[in-house]
Amino acid sequence: MNALLKHRLTWPVLALVLLLLLNQVFRADFLSVRLQDGHLYGSLIDILRNGAPTILIALGMTLVIASRGIDLSVGAVAAIAGAVSCTYIYTSPDPSSLRTAAVAVALAVVAGLVLGLWNGFLVSVVGIQPIIATLVLMTAGRGLAQLVTDGQIISVSNDSYQSIGAGFVLGLPISILIAAAAFLAAGLLTRRTALGTLIEAVGINPVASRLAGLNARTITMAVYVFSGLCAAIAGLMISSNVTAADANNAGLYIEMDAILAVVIGGTSLAGGRYSLVGTLIGALIIQTLTTTVYTLGIPPEVTLVFKALVVIIVCLLQSSRARTLLKQRRRPVTATSDVKVAI
């Protein structure tokens, strides 16, 4: 029991379950999932589907944060990816074919990789602090996206493209499947190879890592490229879902949600050990919160404050210091047993 309480995923999972139950109290059919026309429907499916872009971006963000960095440009990269693909489809001679959609997706992915490479270059080669380096693209990226779309909202009509964000396979929304695949791929890529440990080593102690022979530069570069890739795919989902590219609003503030998801999931902003599962739960908490706001009928003016409150509570529950304070309140006399050995 004690071990379970100490596990770093216990509190986020508990928070998620409580949120879901709260919804169930207010709406009796909240947790039910039904099959209709061969597709799964229900609030849980909606949460997963709407949360897919955040999950993807938070995945990339997790690795960046583990390496002691941060990527503020993900929202802008998502907007650029959407702009590139939609503009390509819009201007192509055959705007509704599968082939056009495929090229559009490829172009967007390449754009994401290149932009990630740019961030990685600024951070690891030029040596700019991550928050500043990615701030550059966060601001400039929206402008780039506008240049691509010529300042217009580009609407497209291509069934194949639309299915990325709104389609179903085997009864499940495709965006959920993509997010799940990316999650598995990231897990395998970092935990089956040595990449995960090396990223953690660089994040915990860059100096010692360099002296142990790690090529910190390449590792840093790789995490930003991965983050760019995730952001690009998320951008495809967002634009596909509304069949349009909106340079100004696509993925707006998604970097904040992603960073929150990582933090709620128990990965420290100081870098080092990370948990992809934690991030997944964090992203789901954030998405569930948004849904909860609708379920409870909370007026939209209060929504952001409500979200902030829940996030603060979850973070406090995770902080060992806050927990100790809480414990001392309840049992003031017990001596703390986990005194760390000095040296």
Next chain:
Amino acid sequence: MNEIVPVVDLRGISIEFPGVKALDGVDLRLFQGEVHALMGENGAGKSTLIKALTGVYAIDSGTITVLGEQHRFAGPAEAQDARISTVYQEVNLCPNLSIEENILLGREPRRRGGIHWKEVRRRARAVLERLNLGHLDPGSVLSSHSIAIQQLVAIARSVQVDAKVLILDEPTSSLDTEEVQQLFAVIRSLRDHGVAILFVSHFLEQVYEISDRMTVLRNGRLVGEFMTRELPRMSLISKMMGKELDALTELDRSDVRTRPDRTDAVPLLLAEKLGRKGSVGNVDIALYEGQILGLAGLLGSGRTETARLLFGADRADQGQLTIRGTAQTLRSPRSAIDHGIAFSSENRKEEGLIGDLSVRDNLVLAMQASQGWLRRIPAHQQDQLTEKFIGALDIRPADKDALIRNLSGGNQQKVLLARWLITNPKLLILDEPTRGIDIGAKTQIQKLISTLAGDGMSIIFISAELEEVLRLSDHIAVLKDRRMVADLPNDGVTMEDVMTIIAGSAA
């Protein structure tokens, strides 16, 4: 001279930290118009004593008398009120403020609720001119100046408060010769104005040039107070190291192992006049397979800097390095490792450990790094390697999943050694591998070094304990004031020989 009342009189100062007596009944007297050098090796208690005098640490016993008045400092502010100023090794100023703002920070003259900037400028200029720094623009940003100038500004700040006592902690460690002379000129002028100066430096020659009196500490105890001109370098060194000269000559050399003589072969590593500006120079080393080279020298003499050059952690900009007959430039630790060179830093915590990872992750890190991230060392092989070295080096606790930051210093050191041993290096550079660890672990590590060399590994061994260096090494390179000054084959070299070289001004 003794009739004069000292400005600062510390008597019987003791400070205890959990488990360690950092200072044990130490006295220190600072006189008006004198430069006083505080001398001692690593862990002698120099910084603790300074921190007691500046109110950073509370003293457990003893008395602090400043200008005839007894004090009990509860914090640095109170020491400053007693007109004691300190200039630390790292400049403790605001780099983004101007020179004048730094000099008068917190004491700005005011007028009508705001800062009287004209008066600020006037006072700053007056202080700078007093220190012969009139050429500096008081309005220029501090960070636009060199470290030397920044240090002088820090001194100007303390002069502005009319300090009676000025403490200079390693002020010259990052200055070049010319800058040192500039600093000394300022120190002398302050001294002539009646300021009592406490000067701490690892540079022997500088101490002899600037100081009038010195206090020597060793292992937290007072060795004595001496007039600089009456204390030859040789006896100073032996006082710092704690070996009386006659005792030194009787060193037990019975366990000297047979040393391979391979001077006919191609050296594994050949450094010719290797150096790096501002770090270390004149490094001449020829190291053969299976040899142990010891680097001897006082703290700050350039031992670590030499190791970093040979490992590519710092890039050399002078001289030439040849590895197995081919000229090489080491651009990074990575390239040194590819040549079979390994380096275990003296700075375990900052430069060795990945604290939040397990013993196993730390142990396989270097091997994994050289295999590349794609070829992950299989879990069972990681476990096997870790268990093998936990057994072989007696690492405790014998738990491969324990976080390394929770291990004791000696056990952390063993894990770091194992990290390099599993990569099978040709040359292992060990910087202070036995520092701060208990005697049992120490002998284990010394034995291990002998065995490794016996198996054909070349080793560069750095230790502040000269005795240890002499016992283990085949060759001894002596460093002094950031230059290599001698290379002795160890055929009966005594501590006295090495000390003579360090004391001699042959730099």
